[in-house]
Amino acid sequence: MKNKIPSSVITIIVLGAVLAFGILNLENPSKKQDSHESDKTDMESGKAESIPRGKHGGWLFSKNDLQIEVKIFEKGVPPQFRVYITDSQGKNIALQEVALTIDLHRLDRIDKINFKPSGDYLLGDKVVVEPHSFNVKIETQWKGTVYEWEFSQIEARAELPDEAIVNAGIIVASAGPAKLNNKLRLTGEIGLNEERVVHIVPRLDGVVKKVFKDLGDRVKKGELLAVLESRELADAKINYLGAIQNSDLAKIDLKRESLLFENTSRMLELLEQELDLEKIYSDLNNLQIGKSRELLIPAYAKLKLTKSVYLREKNLLKKGISSESEYLLAEEDYKSAEARYIALREKIAYDGPWTVRQKKRTQEMEQFNLQTARQKLFALGMTKNEIRDLTDQEETGFTHHELRSPLQGVIIKKHLTTGEAVKKDDDVFLLADFSDVWVNFSIPAKDLKHVKRGQTVLVKDNDLGLKATGKLSYLDSIVDEKTRMVTGRIVIPNPGRRWRPGTFVTVELMIEERTVPIAVSTEAIQTIRDWSVVFVKYGNFFEARPLELGENDGDRVEVLQGLSKGEQYVAQNSFAVKAEIEKSSATHDH
Secondary structure (H helix, E strand, C coil): CCCCCCHHHHHHHHHHHHHHHHHHHHHHHHHHHHHHHHHHHHHHHCEHHHCCECCCCCEEEEECCEEEEEEEECCCCCCEEEEEEEECCCCECCHHHEEEEEEEECCCCEEEEEEEEECCEEEECCCCCCCCCEEEEEEEEECCEEEEEEEEECCCEEECCHHHHHHCCCEEEECEEEEEEEEEEEEEEEEECHHHEEEECCCCCEEEEEECCCCCCEECCCCEEEEEECHHHHHHHHHHHHHHHHHHHHHHHHHHHHHHHHHHHHHHHHHHCCCCHHHHHHHHCCCCCCHHHHHHHHHHHHHHHHHHHHHHHHHHHHHCCCCHHHHHHHHHHHHHHHHHHHHHHHHHHHHHHHHHHHHHHHHHHHHHHHHHHHHHHHHCCCCHHHHHHHHHCCHHHCCEEEEECCCCEEEEEECCCCCCEECCCCCCEEEECCCEEEEEEEEEHHHHHHCCCCCEEEEEECCCCEEEEEEEEEECCCCCCCCCEEEEEEEEECHHHCCCCCCEEEEEEEEEEEEEEEEEEHHHCEEECCEEEEEEEECCEEEEEECEEEEECCCEEEEEECCCCCCEEEEECHHHHHHHHHHHCCCCCC
């Protein structure tokens, strides 16, 4: 037998369902109305996030027949306002008919922006600097009517009551000038001054005859270190003395040839005048002329004789006294004598200067050979005085070669003994001047911005209680690929030779103290988006201020742009303000 449900129960269930449905329908319209009212409230509040957007992504405002779209454009250019003007139907309005200004009310100032037509929009005449946090007032004039809108665009800003500021330990300071100073502490090593280290080599092959100094000895400049016997040195000295003799002979030869040429030229001048032989002999008497006199004077005499015979026969032929054959014979003798004389004269005139040039070239070559022989002796270590005295030196001393100290210092290496054969390039002594030493140290590449040549550097040896200061004299131009370090060096005095090469020391670079117009504490710097910021304080409002920063000494950092002298900023516990701003979710929305 099946159980039957009473009709009364069914009626109750149906009525309950109807009532429940009615109740649900009553709640939904209420929620929709509340939501609509909320939207309406946001619109009236003038917050940027509640304002509708136009087709260019800007804030859209309309009143009566005018519609404007305000956009902060910052793609590839500094942020600037662009305003698009249309009527209520979306049709463009002539931009020349519209006058528009925007006032940006910031915490510390009001930025007034004017506009002018640029293409299909009005372009603001100022960059909208970050942060884009301000109350905006728009005023537009069109066809004699003034339209105004106001809204707020807030970002990177938070409001804290006095109690919260105290509880968070927030300390506020005023931006102003400060002195930046820093010390960069590094490890260095004492080294020899390589500009005062000398390797002594014999410069020639030889045998050690005697050694006068030992390892560790102090020597003076020019002091004798050792004596060698060298056949090579003897050959060089003999070659030099021979070059002196050859050079002297060449000088004498050139002088004599020049004199002969001068006297020969005088003889040619006299012969050119066709003087009597007696006159010529008289003028050339006691002059050294040489073979040219022996050749030319007889030729001239014969020319004079044959010419007189020729003229006499010619005159007799005219008178019919002499025969024509005798005349022709006399003419032939004359012409022959004339030709020989002219040929001799031309040859002597040419040979004279040519011979002088040859003698001069020989003298120059001999002088060059002398200079070469002299330079070789210099290269072998001889001094000017030693070379000058060679002419008076006995031959037994020609093999004697002295090694002398070129500076005052200490012998730190020695590689020769008496009787030892040494070669010209053997490193027989190593001398070092310890009057000053080098301090070499490595500088991290990241710290190079604090380092420059000429800086004062303090060197400390804490174990020995030594201190010294010097100037950074060398800074390498190349960063080591493996260590990412750059080598620096200073030179310090070393009285008493207390600074020993090989010792590790502490190096402090004194970064030059510099006063900057505006600086803030490094603790105040925070990062928001891609900005380095401090939080400025106006009343109970704190706002991120993007900064362009300069040098940093570890305690303070220079502000190049973004903060004015006297502005208050959060100097300590700035992270608390950052956390509050991030919690408020004030976004970059424009």
